[in-house]
Amino acid sequence: xxxxxxxxxxxxxxxxxxxKDNVVTVKGPxxxxxxxxxxxxxxxxxxxxxxxxxxxxxKQNRANHGLYRSLIQNMVTGVSEGYKKTLELVGVGxxxxxxxxxxxxxxxxxxxxxxxxxxxVKVEAKMERNQNPLIILESCDKQLVGQVCAKIRSFRKPEPxxxxxxxxxxxxxxxxxxxxxxx
Numbered sequence: 537x538x539x540x541x542x543x544x545x546x547x548x549x550x551x552x553x554x555x556k557d558n559v560v561t562v563k564g565p566x567x568x569x570x571x572x573x574x575x576x577x578x579x580x581x582x583x584x585x586x587x588x589x590x591x592x593x594x595k596q597n598r599a600n601h602g603l604y605r606s607l608i609q610n611m612v613t614g615v616s617e618g619y620k621k622t623l624e625l626v627g628v629g630x631x632x633x634x635x636x637x638x639x640x641x642x643x644x645x646x647x648x649x650x651x652x653x654x655x656x657v658k659v660e661a662k663m664e665r666n667q668n669p670l671i672i673l674e675s676c677d678k679q680l681v682g683q684v685c686a687k688i689r690s691f692r693k694p695e696p697x698x699x700x701x702x703x704x705x706x707x708x709x710x711x712x713x714x715x716x717x718x719x
Contacts, residue, residue, distance in 0.1 A: 539602075540602040540605055540606060541588055541590070541601035541602040541604075541605045543605065544585045544586065544587050545585065545586040545587075545588075545605065545608055545609050545612060546584060546585055547581075547584045547585065547586060547612060548584075548612070548616045549584075550564060550565055550616065551563070551564040551612060551615055551616050552564070553581055553586060553608075553612070554581075555573075555579050555581065558572060558573045558574070558575050559571070559572050559573065560573055560579055560608055560611070562608070562611040562612055562614075562615050563615065564612075564614075564615025564616050564676070565615070565616065566614065566615050566616065566617070566618045566676040567614070567615055567656065567675075567676040567677075568615065569611040569614060569615060569676060569677060571604075571607050571608065571611060573604050574600045574604065576590065576591055576596075576597050576600065577589070577590055577597070577600050577601060577604050578590070578591070579604075579608070586608060586612075588601060588604055588605040588608065589601075610678045610679075613678075614675070614676035614677055614678055615676050618674055618675065618676050619674070619675060619676070619677070619678045619681050620672065620673070620674045620681075621672075621673050621681050621682070621685050621704065622670055622671070622672050622673075622704070622705040623670070623671040623673070623685060623688055623689065623702055623703070623704060623705065624668045624669075624670055624671075624702070624703055624704070624705045624707075625641075625643070625668055625669040625670075625671070625702055626668050626694065626699055626700055626701060626702075626703060627643070627644060627692075627698075627700035627701065628644075628700075629642065629644060630642060630643055630644065630668075630669060630692075630700075631663065631669055632661040632663070632669045632670075632671050633661050633663070634659045634660065634661045634671075637652060637653045637654075637655060637657075637659070638650055638651070638652055638653070639651045639653060639659055639661070639671065639688070641688070641691060643691055643692040643702070644692065644700075649691055651687070651688065653673075653684060654680060654684070656675050656676070656677055656680055657673055657674070657675045657680060657681060657684055658673070658674045658675065659671065659672070659673055659674075660672040660674075670705065671688065673685060685704070688702055689701075689702045689703070689704075694707070694709040696709065696710060696711055696712045697711070697712055697714050699711060
């Protein structure tokens with residue numbers, strides 16, 4: 537039995553979960569999310585607990601059991617607490633600013649990069665003196681926040697020689713020594 541799949545999901549107060557035609561919908565104070573579930577996986581709601589079960593031990597059903605339990609858990613956590621990721625811009629002249637849902641990045645290229653963010657993601661750019669600029673992304677959808685962070689990070693990944701680039705806050709970049717000087 538899947539160790540993750542057999543754990544029940546507790547539903548906090550203020551969160552409403554419904555299952556209809558293999559689609560799980562979760563509504564809460566931070567938003568609403570829905571996820572289509574494989575027809576072999578069964579989702580039961582009993583009081584304030586959700587259990588996910590599988591019909592047999594076929595390889596695909598075992599794989600989907602833990603997967604869908606984790607997806608439902610992430611949706612419940614997202615609509616009740618939300619997810620927050622912070623990116624840090626390390627480099628001379630690297631800047632970030634946001635106007636509504638458009639993020640403007642200056643990452644050492646000849647041009648600025650403008651990124652239109654989905655409406656579900658809230659963005660905030662912080663620029664403080666003598667500190668690296670920060671980009672704070674918040675949403676109820678864990679997958680969407682991760683995808684947007686990966687997109688922003690792909691514009692200038694941290695390089696190993698000087699450590700410049702876009703990184704997650706607290707991320708440690710392994711540094712290389714570079715060339716040794718002559719004789």
